Amino acid sequence: MSEPTPTKTTTQAFFDPATGTVSYVVWDHATRHAAVIDPVLDFDFKSGRTSTLSADRVAAFLQAEQLQLEWILETHAHADHLSGARHLQAQFGGRIAIGARIREVQATFKTLFNLEPAFLPDGSQFDHLFEDGETFHIGHTQATAWGVPGHTPADMAYRFECTVFVGDTLFMPDLGSARADFPGGDARALYRSMRRLLSLPAETVVCVCHDYPPASRAPAWQSTVAQQRALNIHVRDGIGEDAFVAMRTARDATLDVPTLILPSIQVNVRAGRLPPPESNGVSYLRIPLNALGR
Template identity: 65%
Template sequence: MQPIVQPFFDPVTGTVTYVVFQSGHPECAVIDPVLDYDPKAGRTSTTNADKVIEFVRQHGLGVQWILETHAHADHLSAAHYLRGELGGKIAIGEHICIVQAVFKKLFNLEPGFHVDGSQFDHLFREDEAFSIGGLTAKALYVPGHTPADTAYQIGDAVFVGDTLFMPDVGTARCDFPGGDAHRLYGSIRKLLDLADDVRFFMCHDYPPEGRKPEWETTVLAQRAHNIHVHDGVTEEQFVSMREARDATLAMPVLILPSVQVNIRAGNFPPPEDNGVSYLKIPLDAL
């Protein structure tokens, strides 16, 4: 089963949002939608999400699922906005509760913020099967980048989240709270054990100079050419490389605003008594 995959690339955050559906069927899923955010002004907009909405409506599709691969640290999620415009269930892996607990403490969130995943409409169990119209799908638990990453296998396509990047870019960092390079290696090998012709779709691309953004590759290409984890790279070699590399990386520009929104399924914090929602910036905490 080969789904139709329509990508939407955001050059500001390097994020790729996908609409996934089957020819002849109206049901679709939206994966990792982006809410635009200007960190200088603290202002949000819906330019990226509105492109998705336009595509869905023009093609007569109905959104069944809005799927998050994890609580992103590099962009705010437009899941809440899209659900209001198009419907569908917002879903993420069940281990989001671990991430919520960590960041509720970091941000000293309001007592009414529950760390049980109830902000989402559905929490996927490991290897849980589901459907998108006539497409069969499965949620794959792939921790390492965070403790709660989930990839989605839909027909012959896998949306890998932040486990892998394009082969010439490598793999995701593991130095966020709860990240673990050993676990990421195991998750990546789990994905690379799939059939050679399975299509992988990246959540991000940060192309080297001279290459245009790309987001589709295969198991075979990753096993042969991924600069961090091609066949022959041992777990010890990968962990040593990943930990040394992570020690040199700055925090993502949007990690503090984005995580606060994304652990709420794309919703904003409750407005204060003046009707305005505020994001917190913990000082000297990361």
């Protein structure tokens, strides 16, 4: 029996308990080039203040490991945390990237928030827009960007060797799947995206972007395709598309609007930039009244 091929990359996870977000650093052993996936900018809703504690943990790791940041990868325009991409880019460089369908999300939320005329929903706020199936590199390691729409139109998964970072498309098996009722969301598209991910080899490591653990277990963010196919409560083998759509639609109708959706989307469609300062030098986030939720 042949020996397994040694991996060329290593992954380090960072869990933010305030938002349930998991950020990742992936790096190529040979070159020490790295990608950061879904970094967090802390935001206190009561005071309207941002801080960089979560992103600074990632920054300290990059410095300690002497890694060169090549990519900052967003899996989608998150509704539950602000992106720390710009904070990391200012220190380490790297290209901020997201799926090309972010343009659709930007157009929707430019209208909702009545954003300034200078904001163009063309994706130009990002350094790179990935198409489905596009390949890229960190150092000598090739990775692939997969379009996995459903939670939002622009969701992407990123596959490095035998690990896939799935964003909000899949959760841990006991939590199931992401909601599909945001603007542009589609439960049928979500099901097909999940099943596409679950067509990967059984031993593929699945790294999720969020965990909201029940009291019975600690936070977790890694499973395998085999575990997801056997145990995922929403999309395990044997659950068909129609049954999933019925379940997801009924469940989404009971969910509250995420606490940070209004501030986070305004920042995240700008690739982590705060809104431009107004005449008094202060940046403002807008709160559209009676426009979301039930």
